[in-house]
Every structure is written in C-alpha cells, then in structure tokens.
Amino acid sequence: MTAAILQVLVLTLFLALIPGCTWTETEPEAAKQSRSNGVPRLVSFAPSNTELVYSVGAEDCLIAVSSNCKYPPAVLKKPVAGSFLNAKFEKLTALQPDLALLVSGQEGLATQLDKFSIQNQVLPNKKLGDISTNLKTLGIICHKEKQAQQVSADFDKALMEFQTILSDCPRERVLFCVWTNPSICVGGESFLDDVITACGAINTTASFKSSYPKLTAEKIISTKPDLLVLPHEAEVEAKENQAQILSRPPWSSLNAVKSGRVIYLPEAKSDHLSRPTLRILTGLHWLSTRLHPDKSAALDRWLKSNDYLILSRDKH
DSSP, X not given: OOHHHHHHHHHHHHHHTSTTOOOOOOSXXXXXXXXXXXXXXXXXXXXHHHHHHHHTTOGGGEEEEOTTOOOSGGGGGSOBOBOSSOBOHHHHHHHOOSEEEEETTOHHHHHHHHHTTOOEEEEXXXXXXXXXXXXXXXXXXXXXXXXXXXXXXXXXXXXXXXXXXXXXXXXXXXXEEEEETTEEEOOTTSHHHHHHHHTTEEETTTTXXXXXOBOOHHHHHHHOOSEEEEOHHHHHHHHHHTOOGGGSTTGGGOHHHHTTOEEEOOXXXXXXXXXXXXXXXXXXXXXXXXHOGGGHHHHHHHHHHHTHHHHGGGGO
C-alpha cells in the first residue's frame, strides 16, 4: 500500500468519525492526470505565495487557495481550501495536493497539516530579499526555473536601482503604526522594518524584537520620529467622529505632528507596503516619495521602468 493511498484512508476514517462530516471524492481523476503530466498540485494558504506562483507563470499548479487570496483577480476562480489560519481537511482529502505553501506566521497551520501527513513548506517573508528567494524556490517546485530566474533577477535589479536613487538621502526617523488603539507599531522582526530601511529611513521601534509590539504612551513619545505613519483607519475615524487623534496625547507631543509630518496609509486594497510580492515596488515608491519628495521625479521614472513586473500579473 502506497503512502498516498494510506493517507487517503486515514483521512477518510478520521472525517467519518466527525458528526455531520462526509467526504465526496471530487477530483481523484484530475489528480492522477496532473501527476502523470508532471504538474505539481499546490495549495496556497498565503496571499503572497499565491501572487508569486502567478508571477512565475505557474498558476496551473494551483489547485486551491485560501479565502484570503484575492489577487490577481483570476485567483477568485480557484477552489478555497481554508483560511490563513485553518484548513478544510475534507477539501484537501478530495484535492490530494502534493504540497501546501505557507509563510512565516503560519506555523500553527503547518502543525495541523503535519498531523494529517500533508506535505507543506513555509516560505520566509521577513525581508525584501525573501521575495527573490521565494520566486526561485517556487520556480523549482513548479518546474518554471527559467522564468523564475528571470523575474527574480529583474526584481533584484529594480531594488538595486532603487537603492542607488536614495543613496545620498538623509536617514530620517520613522514611527510606523499599524494600529492606534492599542498602539501597535512595526518591530524589528517584521517585513515592514526592512521596507522602512530600504526607503532610506530609520525605524524608531526596530529595537523591539518582535514583529508588531504594543507601545505605551511613554514609549511612543520616546521614539522622537521625524515622520509619523498612521493606519488608514485612523484617518477614517477622525473624519467620521470629527475628532482628531493627533490633538490628543501622546501623538500631540511628537515633533512630527507639530511640524505636520504625518501620513496615513492607503486603504487596504491599495496598500502595497506590507506585501512580500512584486507589488512591493509600488509600496516602496509610495513611502519613499513621501520621505524624500526631492527624489520624486527619479522615483517616478524608476517605477515606470519596472512596472512590467507588477502589471504582467494583472493579465491573468
């Protein structure tokens, strides 16, 4: 008895013992056909991995995604096999994936998948350089090495050009808050910390060795930022309630607020800063032009020359 058959039998028995749970064998023939053609059957539980699979032209390998995967638009036609934190094991049993793709932060889901003997791979997503590495990793997994190598090289080149443009800029101090009540900021272990650094700035909360630490009012004041970044929700709340968060402590004590150097993130669908995908190029442009307005013309040309990396996926 092969491992694959044993896995299916064990999963079927487990699901049969759960009240109200039935297993419908929906794709066994498709599974056999795809394996015979050498096409790996992948399930992506993270939006960033889903985007990168499309970036290397391997969307045919994706047999299912998570409910959080919304981009590119074509992904909405894919079956849903769970959310960012939980899997639908009945669905996975029917789909018979070869590999589940995860990211850092989904270790709990990885443990769930391990219990069901479903192979999974966690791709790192804490550094800009991880994007290039993940492209090449997915290229190998999906048998798209040549395309992945090219996209990865183009992305690395774009990052180098970006760094060159900002090489002579003063490094300003940035306090980046992803939430205001409670006050949650970008720590040294987060992807956004690397983004802030790449944009020629200093993350004032980088010393916190966690991804998103919660700060007290005293800690916020002690960061002494030159620029304050607040979430889109803070701007919406201020308009709706006719209350200005910046007029209240601790925010009102910051020099960045007093000098009017406060920016709000775009709404979620337009916020590309926290995406470890090729769309980060748009996010880098957004933040860097606000940090270094004197470089806007050069940064505009840079984004335009590299927008093919982003727009190519919109064709899917």
